[in-house]
Amino acid sequence: MSHFSLHDSQRRATVPFVPLDPEHIKIYYCGPTVYDLAHIGNLRAMLTADVLVRTLRHLYPRVTFVRNITDVDDKITARARDNNEDIATLTERTTHEFHADLAAMNVIPPDIEPRATHNIDEMQHLIARLVAQGHAYEADGHVLFSVESFPSYGALSGRNPEELVAGARVEVATYKKHPGDFVLWKPSSEDQPGWDSPWGRGRPGWHIECSAMSHRYLGESFDIHGGGSDLMFPHHENERAQSMCCFPGGKFANYWVHNAMLLVEGEKMSKSLGNFFTIRDVLKQAPAEALRLLLLSAHYRSTLNYTQAGLLEARKTLDRFYRALAAGPVPRTEAPEGVLKALSDDLNTPAAIAELHALASKALAGDRTAAGALKAGADMLGLLSEDPEKWFRGESSDEDTEIQALITLRLEAKKQRDFAKADALREQLQGMGIILEDTRDGTEWRRA
RNA sequence: GGUCCGGUGGCAGAGUGGCUAUGUAGCGGACUGCAAAUCCGCGUACGGGGGUUCGAUUCCCUCCCGGACCUCCA
Numbered sequence A: 001m002s003h004f005s006l007h008d009s010q011r012r013a014t015v016p017f018v019p020l021d022p023e024h025i026k027i028y029y030c031g032p033t034v035y036d037l038a039h040i041g042n043l044r045a046m047l048t049a050d051v052l053v054r055t056l057r058h059l060y061p062r063v064t065f066v067r068n069i070t071d072v073d074d075k076i077t078a079r080a081r082d083n084n085e086d087i088a089t090l091t092e093r094t095t096h097e098f099h100a101d102l103a104a105m106n107v108i109p110p111d112i113e114p115r116a117t118h119n120i121d122e123m124q125h126l127i128a129r130l131v132a133q134g135h136a137y138e139a140d141g142h143v144l145f146s147v148e149s150f151p152s153y154g155a156l157s158g159r160n161p162e163e164l165v166a167g168a169r170v171e172v173a174t175y176k177k178h179p180g181d182f183v184l185w186k187p188s189s190e191d192q193p194g195w196d197s198p199w200g201r202g203r204p205g206w207h208i209e210c211s212a213m214s215h216r217y218l219g220e221s222f223d224i225h226g227g228g229s230d231l232m233f234p235h236h237e238n239e240r241a242q243s244m245c246c247f248p249g250g251k252f253a254n255y256w257v258h259n260a261m262l263l264v265e266g267e268k269m270s271k272s273l274g275n276f277f278t279i280r281d282v283l284k285q286a287p288a289e290a291l292r293l294l295l296l297s298a299h300y301r302s303t304l305n306y307t308q309a310g311l312l313e314a315r316k317t318l319d320r321f322y323r324a325l326a327a328g329p330v331p332r333t334e335a336p337e338g339v340l341k342a343l344s345d346d347l348n349t350p351a352a353i354a355e356l357h358a359l360a361s362k363a364l365a366g367d368r369t370a371a372g373a374l375k376a377g378a379d380m381l382g383l384l385s386e387d388p389e390k391w392f393r394g395e396s397s398d399e400d401t402e403i404q405a406l407i408t409l410r411l412e413a414k415k416q417r418d419f420a421k422a423d424a425l426r427e428q429l430q431g432m433g434i435i436l437e438d439t440r441d442g443t444e445w446r447r448a
Numbered sequence B: 001g002g003u004c005c006g007g008u009g010g011c012a013g014a015g016u017g018g019c020u021a022u023g024u025a026g027c028g029g030a031c032u033g034c035a036a037a038u039c040c041g042c043g044u045a046c047g048g049g050g051g052u053u054c055g056a057u058u059c060c061c062u063c064c065c066g067g068a069c070c071u072c073c074a
Helices: A040-059 A074-083 A087-104 A120-132 A161-167 A206-218 A229-246 A279-283 A288-296 A308-326 A337-344 A349-364 A368-380 A388-393 A399-415 A419-431
Strands: A005-008 A013-016 A025-029 A063-067 A136-139 A142-145 A182-187 A202-204 A221-228 A252-259 A262-264 A304-306 A434-439 A442-447
Touching: A005 A252, A025 A040, A025 A206, A040 A063, A040 A087, A040 A221, A040 A252, A040 A262, A040 A279, A040 A288, A040 A337, A040 A368, A063 A206, A074 A087, A087 A279, A120 A136, A120 A142, A120 A182, A120 A202, A120 A206, A120 A229, A142 A229, A182 A206, A182 A229, A202 A206, A206 A221, A206 A229, A221 A229, A229 A252, A279 A288, A288 A304, A288 A308, A288 A349, A304 A308, A308 A349, A308 A368, A308 A388, A337 A349, A337 A368, A349 A368, A388 A442, A399 A419, A399 A434, A399 A442, A419 A434
Parallel strands: A025 A063, A025 A221, A221 A252, A262 A304
Antiparallel strands: A005 A013, A136 A142, A142 A182, A182 A202, A434 A442
16 A cells, blocks of 8 residues: 655654554535635545545545634625525525536535534534633623633634734734634524524634534544645634643644635735636636646645646646547546545645556557546546546437538548549538548547 | 735746646648648746755745635535
């Protein structure tokens, strides 16, 4: 078995991955807040988790992957109000859209996908425990976590509470004992979602839900906790504080995985710059696998520059890979060593893709074992899952007959060495978005 | 202001104390009636300046530039 190394954000180093229990790997990822369509930045985090889980599944007999849905949040409440719809309608619809988008991207669903609103009791239980243990206090209707009660607060993100005070760009609520204290429970007005609690009708703070759900489904200690690097502080830092104070005997997450952000055409993706892409936006203009390959073409801890040119390049790369598969039979093969080695080295997807290129070249040269290895290796990355013919031609349609007829006419013209006519027919097809490839055995076609 | 990451060939993007990925674009060639696809060849990159070393893109220092985070954010 290959040695799997993973970069742990807390240790700030790439270290050998040592499972808590090699028979059962447990991983938790922060899922979406369901108030809007997922964008390609969200997708990068989901893909990082996906490749991580695929790799772990290959190396270990059992992996439990938990990814939550945040369906109570002030952003949700605000959006529902703007849309003039029920909160539940908004969150249900957005959750379905999220699932559909990830399915289109060939992302493996989590084993357990808990919803925050189904875990309010668990959250209250944790909060009560924190209060009882002196890690949390009630103030002005809120329950707050006391960062000073947890000596290692800041260890994950590498900051200390004093620094946070100096740079804070948000005004500190007066009822906080320490400016870094954060909300565990907050009171709800009549028009806000709320649940009865020992501290009055209210709703949970953002961070407590992940502590509650990871504990409920994975226990006091689990192997990996992941998310985007922007979640490291404050979200993950706070989760860690809550959970470790609640369960001093546990380790909470043993490894922390954080993916870097992405840029769009060299700039930060933002709605005001007009370069904000949802998964759906991209899928209108390119196949899902092209987007997937593009996002995996940079290492997850590097900033990735998403560009239109890159999307086209990814598609061309896949064309070549699919050609390599289509060139002959594709035997079932074990995942190739080179790909496994790359992925075992902190999920080095660019190196894994380079292996795929080498295999594709061999396959195109007639090595069908390499074609099998290409398929198996690509599968580790969730790529090349389509039928090559479908990849090149799309779903078969009535148009195919017409295309075939024009091709036959052109072959006739060619036979009579009427190249002007043959070229005219080829141009006509090109106008229909069809590219021809003459081979020894006839003429193949594909969509541009 | 604080903390932390980066700067690699036209572009994308790995990696390494000496053998300088991979892809794409470009150029030349083979194949083809012409294309497309495929194949062959070419272009020797590591922000600037110091230092350590027999040797640095890789280690150290410094400067410049970019980015992230500092309680909305994948």
